[in-house]
Amino acid sequence: MTAILIVLFGMTALVLSAQQTDGRTEYAWGSYYNPGNLILGASARLDTGNGYFGLATSPSAELIYAKPTGPIDLGAQLVSRVGFALTGPDAPGVGLGVGLLATGRLGFRGFDLVPFEELQRLDLYAGLGVAFDLARYPAEQTGGLPLSFVGRAGVAYYLNNRMSVFFGTTQWNQTTGAEIGLRYRMGSTPVVTGGLAELATATQASIYLGSYFFAVPIPFVDTWYHDYSTYEVGQGTVWEFTTTDYEDVVRVERAVVARDASGAEWRSYRWVVPSEDQTDLTGDELYFELRVNADGSWDRMRFVDLFSGRPAEYIFEPGARDAEVMTLLEQEALQGTDPEEQGFRVESRGRVRHTVDAGTYDAERFAIVDVSDSPEDFEIEFYLADDAPGRLIRTIMTGTEDGEPYRFEGQLVRITTGNGRRF
Structure with a gap:
């Protein structure tokens, strides 16, 4: 479940990372680059390959031409190479070349999620293109062709908004090398507001609530x-x-x-699915606590932040309440004077002695029956006992979907005491 939450948050963060303010684009999660930025760089490298070992230096110039979303930038880089063979059958020797690469960058400015704040200065980059060797020593020749493949990848660490140091690798023709260098960025800097931690909290809160309240058949008992x-x-x-x-x-x-004293209460919710071998209910767990005001509106909720592992709190907009997340019928509709207009009727089926795993109760039995013209009918039966916490002790939903019968059933299996707040 944690992996799913991370993926959903990442997608949400990318979609919501940009907003317009006073005619300018602001990013919650962004990078150091705007289209039109020019990045000048130089690196020193140790190259190896096919018995060759040597030094190389690579001046470069990169133009950022596109920004698909806040943290992602695309560019074109012109890079040169001067290589000095130190060992091998052709040493000493000199190789000269120039290459053109398409580049991509992923930045982390505004990535203020705990404990990843230090990522904000990092910039991941990769490039792929072709190189033309102006002067080569034999160890570098590839079938006598002057054109060859060139690829670069690594990570840059920004010392300030302009200057960065980078570490990476370069593949040039038949040589591969590890390099270190400096880059200087020229041009405007995008506005990055941060606040990704707040976005993460709101996203996780909606996922926790959605996972719980929209899970069938949980709405029928909550x-x-x-x-x-x-x-x-x-x-x-x-x-x-x-x-x-x-x-x-x-x-x-x-x-x-x-x-x-105000009548508000904290409720805890825990939802568990089985372990993979189906032997016990110790599989994935979803747990959160919800503060509900006396009028039934939601005040705030607390849960474990999946990024930091620490408690997180989300405060709702005034008036948020559980009736907004019901999946089939609104609670008020069940008490309407004309249920036929709702496509169902409420049937009282008397009082019965009914046994569930938690015990035997004197229960009121009634049902909600679908009377609409839809071929996919349903019926939900409820058992209410005044001496059980929550009153509801069993619910059964039966019906047909696509001509196939289905059945959802839930029952009270245990009453617990001594529950307290985790957060």
Whole structure:
């Protein structure tokens, strides 16, 4: 799950990295370059290949011509090479050449995620092109042709906004070398505001909430008829779900871990899927804590930041509430006076003694039945017990989709005590 979150965040950061302010482009995550920048450089290198060992120096000039997104830049580089053979059958000897490369760069300015702040001065680069050897010694000849392949790659570290030191490798004809050099950048500098850490927090919060509240069939026990006011502080419930579509058992653990005088409370949510061998419920875990105001609106949530491993907090816009994330029907619609307009009806099916893994309860049984014209019908059955935390003890959803029957079922398997806040 962590890998998925990182990929989703990276995609989000790239998409949202640029914004227009007063006619200029600002980047939350960017680089040191704008189109039109000229970068002058020089390097010293140790070259080897085919029994050859020598020194080389490579002056260069690079023009940045495109910026697809904040941290990515494309350019063209003109590079020369003066090589001095130190050992080998042709030593001493001198090689002269010039090359033209297409280059790409990835910057990390504004990358203020903990613990990666030091990456902000780094610049990864790579280039690929052709070289023309003006004067060669025999060890470098390739079939007598003056044209050859040239490639460069490495990392630059910016000492300030203009000057950088770089370390990398260069492949030129039949020689490969490790190099160190300096570059000086000329031209304008893009505006990078940072704030990527805030973006990461908001992105992760939405992923945590989306993963939980949009997971079928979790909404059927968390947004319909689940009454948190019946929980004592520290009390929690453990639910398990099975479906006809997946072999996995999903475990959902919820608890009220704190309340204050205003009526607001902290709720904890833990969602666990099985281990790969299906022997226990110790696989991927999603855990967060949500502070809910007395009117039901969300105040803030806390979770483990996947980049730093430290607690993170996200504060919601005023009025955010769980009714906004219901996947099928709004809670208010269930209490409407004309359910036929909603495409369903609510049926009372009396009171029964009903047993779940957590115990036997005197429960009210009722169902939401699809009465729409859709061929894909459904029915959701609920069992409510006044003496169970949350009141809901079982929910069963059955129906058809694409002509195939399906069944989602969840039940209360355990009541827990002594739950507290992790953050």
